[in-house]
Amino acid sequence: MSISSIESRAVTPSLGARAASTALSESRSGWLATLLVSGATAVWAAATAVTLLVPDVRPLYTTAQIGAITALLTALFAAGALAGIAQPRVRAFVRALAPWFLVLGIAALAWQLITAKHKLLPLPYFPPPQTILDAFESDWSLLLESIFYSMRLLVLGVGLGAATGFLTGIAMGWSKRAHYWINPILRTIGPIPATAWLPLAFVLLPTAFGASIFILALATWFPVTFLTWAGVVSVSRSYYDVARTLGARDRFLVWKVAVPAAMPSVFVGLFMGLGNSFVTLLAAEMLGVKAGLGWYITWAQGWAAYPKVYAALAIIAALFSGLILLLFRVRDNVLSWQKGLVRW
Amino acid sequence: MESVERYTRKQFLRRSALGIGAVAAAGGGAVASSLPAFGAAGARPQLKLGWAGGTCEAATYVGHDVGFFEKEGLDVELVRLANSQAGIDALGAGKIDAIGGVIYQYLKPFEQGLDVRFAAGLHGGCLRLVAKPNCGVHKLADLKGRTVGVDAIGGGSMAFVSALLSREGVDPTTDVQWRAYPRAEFPTVLDRGDVEVIAAGDPFSYFLLRDGKAYEVANNMQGGVYYTDRGISHHHFCCFAVLRGGLVRDDPKTAAALTRAWIKSSQYVGEHLDETARLETDQKYVAVDAPTAKALISSYEWHPTAQGIYDEVLRAAVDFKAAKILDPRTDVVDLANRAYVDIFKLGA
C-alpha cells in the first residue's frame, strides 16, 4: 500500500460515517432553524395583531395601513417558509433571513406597543411608525422634489470636489513644489468642518447655490486629495525604474504608471468623500435653498415634526446605500485586476 | 420577641435605605433635573428659565435681576440657549422649566406632542416683515409669487407671516417661496437682490429699517385690536409664558407663582423702558447697545395678561391650520383646549 493511501485512510473517516454525522448535525441545526423561522413568523403575526386590534393611545390616521404592511410581511415570510418545505433553495434563503427577521419583528412589535398603544417614551421625539408613514404620504411630492434638489447638489458638489481632489493629490504626490504649497493648506483646512465655512462661503460666492456647492466640494476635496496623494507616493519605485528603462517620459510615468497604481487608494478617498458629503449636505442646504433633503430635515426639526425628520433620514439612508453600492460596482470594474490579489 | 421585632425593624430600615439609595442613583440625570428640587425644609422651589439673548425677553431678565421671581418665593436660574429654536428641545428634554416663547414657534411642536402649556401673554411685537425700497410690496397680498428671505425655515418669523398670509387668502406653501440666510448677511442679501423681502426678528430686521435698507410692511403685533382687557386694548401677543407640562401637572402652585411674577415684571418693563434697556446691556443679556435696546423695546407692547389667552391660542391655531402649518386633520378647538392652561385657577 502506498504511503498516500494509508494517510488518506487515517485522516478521512469512512464515507458512511461521514454521511451519518452530517445528517445528525443537519437535523440538529434543522430543528433550531425551524424554531427560528416559526418564531419569526409568530412575532410578526403578533405585531400585526397588536397594530390592528389594540386601540391607539391617541388618534393616528394610518394604523390600518401599518397593520396591512405588517400583515403582508408576515404573510410573505410564512409563504416562503411553507414553500421551503419542498424547495431546498427557498428553505436555505428563508433560514438565512430568519434571525434578522425575528429581531426586526420584535422591534416592530415593541415600537407599536411603546409608542402607538402606550405613551411610554416622550413625544415628539419617539413617534409611532404610523406618523412616519403619514409623513411619507402627505409630503411625497415635496420629498421627491427634495430628493431631486439634493441629488443635483450632491452630483455637482461631490463631482467638483472629487475631480479637483484627484488632480491636487496627483500634483502633490508628483511635484515637490506642489507638495510644498498644498500640504499646509491640506493640514489646516482639511479638519475644519464644512459647517464652519457656511457664512464665509455665503459672502464670498455670488450665489447661495454656489456657496452650497462649494461647501460640498470642500468636504469631498479633503479626503480625496489626501488619499490620492498617499496612493501616488506609495507607488513602488521599481515600477518607475522599469518604465524608464523602457523609454517612458514623465507624462507617461504620471498618467500610465502612478495613477493606475494609486487607484485603489483613490477609491478609498472617494468612499470617504462620499460619506463626508452626505453629512455636509444638511449644512449645505441651510442656505438659500428651495428644497432638498437637508432643507426638509431642518424645516421639520424646527417644527419638532420628528416623524418627517425620520422619514427624510430613511430616504437619505437609502440614497446613500445606493450610491455607495454604485461606487463599489465602479470600483470592482476599474480594479478588476485586484480580484486575485486583495479581498475588500 | 423583642429581639425579633428589633431585628425585623433593622432589616426593614436597612432595606428601605438601600431601596431609596438605589432609586436615587437610578433616578438621576434628566429626570431629576427636570423636577423642581425640593431640598431641606424651607428651601424655595428651583426653576430653570431659558433665554436666547433677545431684547424682547426683557421680562425674563427683569424678573430675575429686579427680584419679581424672588418676591414670589421662587429661586430662578437663567439658562442661556443658542437660539430660540433650541428652547423647543430644551423644554422637551426637561432641561428648562419655562421660557418666554413665540407662540408661532411652539404651537406646531405642541401638536407634534411637545409637552408644554401656554399660560399668559407677555409682550407683543419683535418680528417684522420688511421690504426693499421700490420693490412694489406694500401689503401682505403683494407677496404672492415672491420669494421671502427668513432667518430659519419654520422659524417664528416665517410662521407669523404665513399665518397673516393665510388670512389674506394667500397660500404660504404654494404662493410664496422661502429662503433661509444667515442673519448677519441680510443687508448683503438685499443688496445683491437675492430676495427683496425679509421676515425676521429683531434686532436684525430693525437694523434693516434703521439703516434705510428696507421699510416695514407688517409685524406680528398687528391684526387689529384683538382683545380688550380691563380697559386696556392690546394687539396680538408675540411671546407667551410657555411652561413645561410636567411642571404644570406636578406643581401648579409654583407654575402660577412664576406666571404671576412674569406678568408683573413684564408690566414693569413697559413702565421703565430706560432702566430695562440699561439692565439688558449692562448685564450683557443682549448684544446690542443701550440706545438700540431702548428703541427696540419701546416699539413693543407690554400689556401682559392671563386673560383671554385661550382665544389667542385658538386664533393662532386657526391661522396655522389655514396656513397648512398644522395638520389638516387637527381639531383646533381640541388643540387650544389642551394647549392653554388657566394657571391661576389650577394653581390657586
Added chain:
Amino acid sequence: MVAASAAQAIVSPPSGIGVAIQHLSHEFTLPSGPLPVLDDIDLTIEPGSFVALLGPSGSGKSTILRIVAGLDAPTHGAVVVDGSPVTGPDPSRALVFQDPTLLPWRTVWRNVGLGPEALGTLTRDDPRVAEALERVGLTGFARAYPHQLSGGMAQRVALARALVNEPALFLLDEPLGKLDALTRVVLQKELLRLWEAGGFTALLVTHDVDEALTLSDRLIVLSERPGRIVGDLQVDLARPRRHDEPRFQELRRTVLGLLGFDE
C-alpha cells in the same frame, strides 16, 4: 536607430553594442555619512558577448547595472555605451530585475507592449508583442493578468517586455534568483537561446557560480563592499556546457577561490 528597425519587420537581429565602464566609483549618501559601494571599476565589454558579474551580496553588482542602465548617476567615473556616454535610461539598454515587476493592472499583452506604448509607437495587435511572446514561449497568455501567472511565467513576460524593444544591450539583475531550481534550469536554457538568436550584448549579475559558468563567456568576480574587480576569467567551454566536465569544475574552483572559499 532602434525605432527605425522596429518600424520594419524584423529581418535580422541587431548586433550588440560595446560597453566601456571607466573608473567607475559610487557611494551612497546615508544620514550617517557616505557609504562607498564601488571602487574604481574599469571594464570593457565586447559587443555581442555574454558577461557575468559575480560577487557576494553588497558588492555593488546591482549598482553597476543600474548605472549602466542610466537609472542612477555615478559619483565618479563614466559609462560609455556604443560610443556615447550614458546620461539616462533608454530602451536600447533593457534591464530585467529579480522581480518581474509587471504592472498588475495590465494584461500580459499590455505589459509587454509597455515600451512601444511609452514611445508612442504601439499599434493595435502590434506584431512585435505577439512575436516577443512567442520568443519566450507564452503565446496564448496575452489576455492573462499578472496575478494569474506563476513566478517563472511572470519572469518570462518580463523578458518579453524587454525584448520587444529589440535591445542591443541586455542587463539582467539576478533574473532567476526568485525562481525554484527546476524553473531556473529551464529559463537558463531560454536565456541562452534568446541570446544566440538575438545577438545582443548581455551583462548578467548573479550570485550563482554555476549559472555564471553555464551562461557567460567571461566571468568578472567582484570583492566585498566596496566592490572592486578581483578576477576576470574567460569561460572557454563549448556550449551546451555540462557541470560534470573537468574544466567546468576547475573554473568553478578558481572562482570560489577568488571569492574566498577555499576547499
